[in-house]
Amino acid sequence: MARPKSFDREDVLEKAMDTFWERGYEATSIQDLVECMGINRGSLYDTFGDKRGLFQAAIAFYDNKVVRKAIAHLEAPGASKQAIVDHFQGLAAPEDADCRGCLITNAAVEIGIRDPDLHRQIVANWQRVEDAFFKALTRAQDKGEVAAEVDTRSLARYFTCVMQGLRVMSKLRPDPIVLQSIVTVTLSTLQAPEA
Amino acid sequence: MARPKSFDREDVLEKAMDTFWERGYEATSIQDLVECMGINRGSLYDTFGDKRGLFQAAIAFYDNKVVRKAIAHLEAPGASKQAIVDHFQGLAAPEDADCRGCLITNAAVEIGIRDPDLHRQIVANWQRVEDAFFKALTRAQDKGEVAAEVDTRSLARYFTCVMQGLRVMSKLRPDPIVLQSIVTVTLSTLQAPEA
DNA sequence: ATCGTTGTTGACTATTCGTTCCAGAATATC
DNA sequence: GATATTCTGGAACGAATAGTCAACAACGAT
Secondary structure, eight states: OOOOOSSOHHHHHHHHHHHHHHHOSTTOOHHHHHHHHTSOHHHHHHHHOSHHHHHHHHHHHHIIIIIHHHTHHHHSTTOOHHHHHHHHHHHHSOOOTTOOOOHHHHHHHHHTTSSHHHHHHHHHHHHHHHHHHHHHHHHHHHHTSSOTTSOHHHHHHHHHHHHHHHHHHHTTOOOHHHHHHHHHHHHGGGOOOOO | OOOOOSSOHHHHHHHHHHHHHHHOSTTOOHHHHHHHHTSOHHHHHHHHOSHHHHHHHHHHHHIIIIIHHHTHHHHSTTOOHHHHHHHHHHHHSOOOTTOOOOHHHHHHHHHTTSSHHHHHHHHHHHHHHHHHHHHHHHHHHHHTSSOTTSOHHHHHHHHHHHHHHHHHHHTTOOOHHHHHHHHHHHHGGGOOOOO
């Protein structure tokens, strides 16, 4: 009954996400977005409302796609200690050559509590990551890979926090050896229970 | 021989720092700065060059004043394990009601490697913090408060990283209990050597 | 008191910002 | 093919942006 959209919402949203990821929210102009997304201003406003709405959509996209994939091995059935170790090893060797860090960490720092909707999105994301750690830790404890007296909830929060720290450092092209040594110390909290 | 400045450079610089700290670099306009500093645009440009120059000066001011004070107890002669513990306890109970986090962490995330001068300032600051941890750790090791086999350089880097993570989380008004549990786990890496 | 120098002031630039709007193009239904 | 509906492209909006500039004011040295 009407002319169909000439672009795919997810496609252009991913491009917008990339631009926000690279430059941040404030430093990205609508003009930048129009150019990188390859659609017209009118279509952009029609589809996403305004700049803030597009950013929130980009955050949601990141949460659903990038983060989901990044913690898939933590959430996999049966994942335990090794999944956590692997996860942090991945953080120590970032393929992030252009130093974008983590879009959600960046948004937390740049926007903070100024946008309540965004605030909620970020907290929910962190909670999801924390829960993924928590479940893997609990499983590790059940398997005897982690000492029974360890407070797995605290440890999960701690891992989530260290992740933020690593993401911040990644923004400044750190020496991989530095990241590696940090991860090694971080994972030392996972020492096997005394025999 | 000439008319003296009617304002004190440090005074207005501190006010500029506060504004950048609260809103970030991009979100702070020259107009905002003019109003909060209480000087005219002309004086601002005359004294600090441009917005970027003012921001760099604000970062330097933060480094010299805020950070210096924050790590004074770490750099104090004789400081060792207790100074580190105290430092992290302070991070767990931030008086940061308006969620500003750390100006340097914020700058690292927002600007990253885009401004080489700023990049250098941030790296230098992190190095200073790391070295403060390192010296306190080495002293703690000498005193036997920390096991001799611990890699103090790695631990210092690790502490610096966790600090960044805590600063990021502080931007979203976290539950103090969460921060406290993170700090507890973080400090568990400082366990006394086996008797 | 005068003069040279420097700081202050606010109007001014040109550009860019986010956003709106509308004429024309494209498509599904009839 | 006619019509209704939707999408597209680009012009245009006022507000805000970073930065400039020249007239004016205030001081120290003479």
